[in-house]
Amino acid sequence: MTMNTSVHISLEQAKLLVEYLESDQQEKADELIAEIQSPINTELFAEIGKLTRQLHDSLNNFQVDSRLNDLATADIPDAKERLNYVISRTEEAANKTMDAVESIFPVVDTIQQQISAVNPLWKKLMHNELDIGEFKALCRDIDTLLKTTEKETSHMHSLMTDVLMAQDFQDLTGQVIRKVIDLVHEVEESLINMLTVFGLSSEEAKTVSLPKVGENLVEGPIVNTESRTDVVADQDDVDDLLSSLGF
Amino acid sequence: MKVLVVDDFSTMRRIIKNLLRDIGFTNISEADDGSTALPMLKDGDFEFVVTDWNMPGMQGIDLLKAIRADAKLSHIPVLMVTAEAKKEQIVMAAQAGVNGYIVKPFTAATLNTKLDKIFQRLG
Numbered sequence: 001m002t003m004n005t006s007v008h009i010s011l012e013q014a015k016l017l018v019e020y021l022e023s024d025q026q027e028k029a030d031e032l033i034a035e036i037q038s039p040i041n042t043e044l045f046a047e048i049g050k051l052t053r054q055l056h057d058s059l060n061n062f063q064v065d066s067r068l069n070d071l072a073t074a075d076i077p078d079a080k081e082r083l084n085y086v087i088s089r090t091e092e093a094a095n096k097t098m099d100a101v102e103s104i105f106p107v108v109d110t111i112q113q114q115i116s117a118v119n120p121l122w123k124k125l126m127h128n129e130l131d132i133g134e135f136k137a138l139c140r141d142i143d144t145l146l147k148t149t150e151k152e153t154s155h156m157h158s159l160m161t162d163v164l165m166a167q168d169f170q171d172l173t174g175q176v177i178r179k180v181i182d183l184v185h186e187v188e189e190s191l192i193n194m195l196t197v198f199g200l201s202s203e204e205a206k207t208v209s210l211p212k213v214g215e216n217l218v219e220g221p222i223v224n225t226e227s228r229t230d231v232v233a234d235q236d237d238v239d240d241l242l243s244s245l246g247f
Numbered sequence: 248m249k250v251l252v253v254d255d256f257s258t259m260r261r262i263i264k265n266l267l268r269d270i271g272f273t274n275i276s277e278a279d280d281g282s283t284a285l286p287m288l289k290d291g292d293f294e295f296v297v298t299d300w301n302m303p304g305m306q307g308i309d310l311l312k313a314i315r316a317d318a319k320l321s322h323i324p325v326l327m328v329t330a331e332a333k334k335e336q337i338v339m340a341a342q343a344g345v346n347g348y349i350v351k352p353f354t355a356a357t358l359n360t361k362l363d364k365i366f367q368r369l370g
Contacts, residue, residue, distance in 0.1 A: 094258040102265065217339075218301040221330040221351065231332045235357055238337055238348050245341050 009036050068190050079180045086173045096166035100159040107152045114145045249274045253284040253298040263297055266355050281305025285313055288320055300329035315344045324365050
């Protein structure tokens, strides 16, 4: 901020001033001085006015950013709770699904065993090589197989409905996560706003660094493999890398 | 064959256990991080370890190093199943003596292939 502080007084004005003082016209002399100084005063007042306005705006911005306070004390704890909800819902869904699948496995195995038991005699029957004793045995095995299959398939049907219903977490957690994304976005805006108030451009901030990786290198799942060169994209990449190391 | 599955998420342990059971491993124990796994390994006669990398407490890579550093355990094959996908980490695991490295998400077929490879090599 530069300000012109030099006062230009003309010879005429100076002579006039001396004349006023000599003739004891103090009031007129004062008026003349005020007149001479007036351009600086105007400029000074304008500058003070500008600073005042800036200060006022900054203070107002701080008031807007009292939203930051709400974010920190209410919204972020709420978001943590929401994300914990996502963890527990997805865990519950995974367990429900695995409960059902784990009960289906032995059922399928039983049916498969009974089919294998029936198969040799069945093949003989198809080739007209079955005697009456074997035929009776085959009938008994098929009877067992039919009964088992009938009973177990309806059991499996209800278990598969459980698997289906366990997928409802996707909708619920999706909604919750979307809310948290909105919050993150809002926090981002507020922080950028604050940086602006403090005169730091967000562009400058952008160049600072990549997201931080946790201790011990661990980062968890990579969500943007395409834009990274330091990570593998899939299992084939892992295998290639390992074989290049002589694995 | 006695197998130890180490992962901090119980659902992932359950998935791996199911897949292992499906291909004939029936004697499977679980641990939720390296520091619970290591004493189990020292006490038991485990012949195979499947471990995650990122766990609270002792990380999988440190468990692997501890296994390789212990004369009684160093022969145990270790398969890493993890979401950690940085090349640097894979190299690090290889240097630490990992026997296989699977990145999550993975398929049953991938697990089977890697297991076959590991046991083929061991003969």
